[in-house]
Amino acid sequence: MKFNQTLFIARSTESVDIYLSNHTGAIKAITLGALLSSEFFSSSVAMDAMIGKMLLQRVVESLKLDHFDYLSTAESAIGELYAHILACKRNKISLESFDYPPQKLFELSIILDAYKTLKQSMGLKDNADVLIEAIEALKDTDYFNTYSKVVIDTFEENGVRFYGNTLEKEAxxxxxxxxxxQSVETDHHSVNPIATYTPQQSRFDEAIFAIKAVRASMMKDVKDTDIAIVTGNLGSYRRVLESYAPQYGMKLRFSSGTPMLQCPLFQTYLLYKNFEEFNEFYAQKVQEDLTSGILTYEGIEEVKQQFLQIKKLHLRATKLRENTQKLFDTKIDFKEMILSLAEETYIPPLKEDYGIWVAEPNQMTQHVFKHIIFIGTDLSVFPPKSKGNFLSTPDQREHYLGVDNSYLLSQYYFDQLRRNCESLHISTALQEGKKKLFISPIITDLPVIRLEGYEMESENEYLLHHRRFHQDERFEEYVSSMHANETGHYDGLLSEHRFESGVLSASSLNEYAKCPLRYLLTYQYGAEPLMIERDDDALEASDIGTIFHSIAEVFSKEVKAGSIDLGDEATIPIKERLQAIATDVHQSYIQKHIVDEGKTPNIFHEIVLDDLLKGLFEEHHERGLLIRFLDYVYTNGKLEHFEKSEQRFLLDDDFMITADKDKAIVKGFIDRIDLDKENKILTVIDYKTGKYSKDKENRLIEEMGSFKQFQLPLYLLYASQAYADHTIDSYLLAMRDGKGTKGYAHMSTDEANGLLFNEAYAQGLKLRIREIKAGIEEGDFRMSPSDTNCEYCPHERICHKDILPHKGIIDDGGDNE
Structure with a gap:
């Protein structure tokens, strides 16, 4: 029987909503994925992905593997392998297509066959099996005959595919x-010009710009639901946006929803022994809050949404627990399972909710707004980097597994942004730390016009100007503490708490000496800085320093072993050997920290090696670290006295050398030790890849003299025991000083060679370390802000030092201890 009803097959739930809002009559709208998984085309139920991964884990554990022996304990790798098996099946691709080495292909084939056998023996089917069933049923069905018209959404556009795999394409x-x-009629709006381009200094400033730009539009009577913030990488900007938006009277709606782990109702759920008790609490609490006026009838929809997602999560975990017991005779801790599932669960935003929509470009293709603020537009995040893993490269994923080309996809998304808003305002960060950033080549035709009139004060800025609104009790307590003359726990005085100092390093001692509160946040609380997250795929200055240290170590050891004969000058063969060492070290570092973590090497990683090698074989206006290092080697004894590198040491409570970690209170790590046995002189050298400056040297010497800088003093404290009958010299070696290098901040047991390290200094050093250790254990973390102490502090944005001048603990950089 055929009814006068239209069936609309959509590519997304957004398409469903848009089609229903633009068409009237009898319409059934459903996404392609939902249609294929419906009971009309498959009576089978796919096993939960977690069951599938557990099944695959059992398979791997039962096999004797050489290449993949690590898989039995690598949970994330098992997940990637499971996803790869299903992706190959959905796209009708064999393992042979990926050009694996013979042993790798052989073991993958064994794993796949064993997985199929075990799955069938248990009567289980995965998502790919169910999809294959659906396609077969689709070939011989009268389901569509009940509809007068079948309208199909646009699933290919400008080279971009909106179906998930080959099987969906067949469907x-x-x-x-x-x-x-019939196909839906595509209505292509014209691409609108970019309204303004307003670059910002940092990514943090980008996020604040977006918030202020939105607020400025709202003050011009633009509804918040007519404005969107789009970012090339939502995960990187979310924390800052969430933290600062309320200060400007704004509510944000994230397209990804709210992480389940951040939901207060979920935290309450975890306190109950069973769901029935939680359900009873929920019903009673909602009724009480409605009666008292805490919860409005409009707000109840949000709470209901949270409850339904928690219930869904609970039911899934319950079923998983039953199935793991039945299939594998394994009992899994229910709470651990709930938390594991919650990590990947988001509570979707309400469709009719108010607030500023925040999304990535791929979630904006069918949303229309008056104003869009687009941030995160630099090349390192937009287009997003194509990801590969140990099973497929980005190119293979694109060619075989239905993954769209990242550049083409981002170009399409950007064009859609320009079509779907009246005014597109773009911002780009100019740098991240010391790294310069460049706008994505996708974004062209930038105007010279900048957005104006967006600067305004937040609630915190009102507070700084002694204008504020009354807040909740805890906030008022915080404000009262700031007005009090004495320091309290908000200033870092935590005498009621107890902390373990642990084994102190030069870095942790330096932090406490600069500012105890900074030490507390970094080393005790492990607090994340309130800033835009770094690009995980990029190499920072610390990474480059580690690579250089390793190159210098390998080269020096080969010289000492006689593998490299330096001769009178740096010949081409010597330079080629240094280049080979650098290449090996660089590749090993990229393998360990990029490839092995499932990331993809990129051009920025190669640039790091090129920068290190600059000027090694030919003149270059910007000499790299390796030619500078080589010049230093030849002008300073050609490593004649090189003894060892990467010397670790531990000191006990009496500051004596110990090998017992349980007795140690101080630890250290020395880059390089030179030993002149004839003259009994030991030299400790620490490489610094940054630039030398005289101001920096003077400050370091001053801080070493006043026990605020501990690196070289700790080295001498160790070396004066390990080499008691030697003169001990030490210095930092800056690898960038003009076109050469510079040894600086000398400290020695010989007064003629630098700051004197004698018995009196050693005793003062030990006393200061004991004071710091006691301060930590007694909870004394009172802040000591100054221009120098606060320099490069990762927690500066959450510190209230600027509004505490009356406490008498802020000065011009003197002793604040």
Whole structure:
């Protein structure tokens, strides 16, 4: 029987909403994925992905593997392998297509066969099996005959595919062949010009710019639901946006929803022994809050949404627990399972909710707004980097597994942004730390016009100007503490708490000496700085320093072992050997910290090696670290006295050398030790890849003299025991000083060679370390801000030092201890 009803097959839930809002009559709208998984085309139920991964884990554990022996304990790798098996099946691709080495292909084939056998023996089917069933049923069905018209959404556009895999493409071809099927009419708006381009100094400033720009539009009577913030990488900007938006009277709606782990109702759920008790609490609490006026009838929808997602999560975990017991005779801790599932669960935003929509470009193709603020537009995040893993490269994923080209996809998304808003305002960060950033080449035709009139004060800035609104009790307590003359726990005085100092390093001692509160946040609380997250795929200055240290170590050891004969000058063969060492070290570092973590090497990683090698074989206006190092080697004894590198040491409570970690209170790590046995002189050298400056040297010497800088003093404290009958010299070696290098901040047991390290200094040093250790254990973390102490502090944005001048603890950089 055929009814006068239209079936609309959509590419997304957004398409469903848009089609229903623009069309009237009898319409059934459903996404392609939901259609294929419906009971009309498959009576089978796919096993939960967690069951599938557990099954695959059992398979791997039962096999004797050489190449993949690590998989039995690598949970994330098992997940990637499971996803790869399903992706290959959905795209009708064999393992042979990926050009694996013979042993790797052999073991993957064994794993796949064993997985199929075990799965079938248990009567289980995965998502790919169910999809294959659906395609077969689709070839011989009268389901579509009940509809007068079948309208198919746009699933290919400008080279971009909106179906997930080859099987879904086959399903679309079958449906399109129906006599009463038709494609939806695509309405392409013209691409609007970019309204303004307002670059910002940092990514943090970008996020604040977006918030202020939105607020400025709202003050011009633009509804918040008519404005969106789009970012090339939502995860990197979310924390800052969430933290600062309320200060400007704004509510944000994230397209990804709210992480389940951040939901207060979920935290309450975890306190209950069973769901029935939680359900009873929820019903009673909602009624009480409605009666008292805490919860409005409009707000109840949000709470209901949270409850339904928690219930869904609970039911899934319950079923998983039953199935793991039944299938594998394994009992899993229910709370651990709940938390594991919650990590990947988001509570979706309400469709009719108010607030500023915040999304990535891929979630904006069918949303229309008056104003869009687009941030995170630099090349390192937009287009997003194509990801590969140990099973497929980005190119293979694109060619075989239905993954769209990242550049083409981002170009499409950007064009859609320009079509779907009246005014597109773009901002780009100019740098991240010391790294310069460049706007994505996708974003062209930038105007010279900058957004104006967006600067305004937040609630915190009102507070700084002694204008504020009354807040909750805890906030008022915080404000009262700031007005009090004495320091309290908000200033870092935590005498009621107890902390373990642990084994102190030069870095942790330096932090406490600069500012105890800074030490507390960094080393005790492990607090994340309130700033835009760094690009995980990029190499920072610390990474480059580590690579250089390793190159210098390998080269020096080969010289000492006689593998490299330096001769009178740096010949081409010597330079080629240094280049080979650098290449090996660089590749090993990229393998360990990029490839092995599932990331993809990129051009920025190669640039690091090129920068290190600059000027090694030919003149270059910007000499790299390696030619500078080589010049230093030849002008300073050609490593004649090189003894060892990467010397670790531990000192006990009496500051004596110990090998017992349980007795140690101080630890250290020395880059390089030179030993002149004839003259009994030991030299400790620490490489610094940054630039030398005289101001920096003077400050370091001053801080070493007043026990605020501990690196070289700790080295001498160790070396004066390990080499008691030697003169001990030490210095920092800056690898960038003009076109050469510079040894600086000398400290020695010989007064003629630098700051004197004698018995009196050693005793003062030990006393200061004991004071710091006691301060930590007694909870004394009172802040000591100054221009120098606060320099490069990662917690500066959450510190209230600027509004505490009356406490008498802020000065011009003197002793604040």
């Amino acid at each position: 679309l071809d079958i449906i399109r062949a129906l006599p009463h099927a």
